[in-house]
Amino acid sequence: MKKILLLIAIVSIALFGYFSFEPEKSQSQRPRAIPNVVVAKVEVMPIRDEVEALGTGRAYESIIVTSKVSEIVSEINFDDGDIVEKGAVLVRLRNDEHKAKVAVAEVKLAENLRELERIRSLISSKTIAELERDRLQSLIDTTRAEVEQAKAALNDRVISAPFAGRLGLRQVSVGSLVTPGEQISTLDDVSKIKLDFSVPERFIQELIPGKLVEAHAVAYPDRVFKGVVTSIDSRVNPETRAVVVRAVMANADLSLLPGMLMKVKLIKQSREALLLPEAAIIPIQDKHYVYLVDQDNKVVQQQVTLGIRSRGWAEITDGLSVGQQVMIRGILKVRPGDEVKVQQAENFKFAQVEEIEKSA
Structure with missing residues (x-):
């Protein structure tokens, strides 16, 4: 009886093992799916090989509009932000006194010229010595210099734009006293922008004028401003171990302003x-x-x-x-x-x- 029970147990275990492992076996025999x-x-x-840097835009030309002399403002011919041409008169200072000085100097010059003309015939006939003619000629030369000096002082009362550009905010009013060095306004030529940025010194051998740059400004995230390297500084900063590179970019629509921070990409090689x-x-x-x-x-x-x-x-x-x-x-x-x-x-x-x- 024990033998029969043992045989039944063995057969049951065998059948259980067969049915338990057969699906797994068949599953392992399935072909693997091709991925x-x-x-x-x-x-x-x-x-393109490129170097990224941060740069600051600067006006192509930039000045502080000021006066050479201390005088009262009599006329202002511009408003804030005006775009002016080269030679445009911006401010006139009071100049009545200097107009009079120019007139006096011109009268003296004319009188001396007439006197010289009168004595020419007398000199030819030996009636008057040539020494008198030389004295008059020296006086004429001196008077001409006085005329030029008076005209220069008069011109100093007219403040003009030395180049075309955009004016900044007006800092004076008609009737105010201006002194040398006092800011009247600013004038920037922004038709082109100078972009200065620092490049690590290890790239110095590859820095030559003519390399292309592309820049992005925060104010214009979808625009790419293109320029050309024009110069490289002659010194390396000993603290940052970088050299300043200057590029010039066109700015025909005057969208870029001096002082803007720009992300620059210097294209070393394409x-x-x-x-x-x-x-x-x-x-x-x-x-x-x-x-x-x-x-x-x-x-x-x-x-x-x-x-x-x-x-x-x-x-x-x-x-x-x-x-x-x-x-x-x-x-x-x-x-x-x-x-x-x-x-x-x-x-x-x-x-x-x-x-x-x-x-x-």
Whole structure:
């Protein structure tokens, strides 16, 4: 009886094991689903080496409008923010006294010239010595200098714009006394803007006039202002280890103002290169790899050498060639040698170029 019970127990355990492990066994024998991955063909695309910095905009020409002399303001010919041409009269100071001095000097000059004309014939006939003629000539020269001096003093009472530009706020009124150095207003030529920014000294060898720059201002987030490097400072700041670079940008619509903080990108070099999204790069220790898909739709691991990186993109300097299919999505689902279903990335090139243009 015990033997029969033991036999029944063994058969029950065997049947239980069979039915318990059979589904799992059948499940393990099911074919693995072929994963879908997204690939892109390797192509040559534009890339730019650039240096980012913060810069301050300055007027191309800028002065504080002031007077050379102390005098009462008699006339003001501008309003706040006016745009004026070169030579435009901005302020006139009281000048009656100096007009009179010019008139007196001119009368004296005319009288001396008439006197010289009268004695010319007498000198020719030896009636008057030539010494008298020389005395009159010296007097005429002196009087001419007095006329010029009086006219210069009169011109100092007229304050004009030395160049075309935009005026700032008016600081004086008619009837007020102005003194030398006192600010009447400001005048800025903002048809072009000087942009000064600092660049680390390690880039000095690549800094030459003519390099292109692109700048963004907080006030105009959707605009890109382009300019050209015109000069590099002759000294490196010993505290920051940077050199100041100056670029000039066109400002035809006068949208930029002096003093604006701008984010600058100095384009050191523009060239063609192989670029991939950084998501396609697989770092393993100190090396980098990508997954290629061959003609049989099999995954192949390929070591690559990276160049510069910029905003999610990586330059490939070695390891890939144009036309190869690189996996950019689905990398975590596969291993080298796996078979995959390939889907081409849409507008890969367009998206890349657009991103580079925005980031550069």
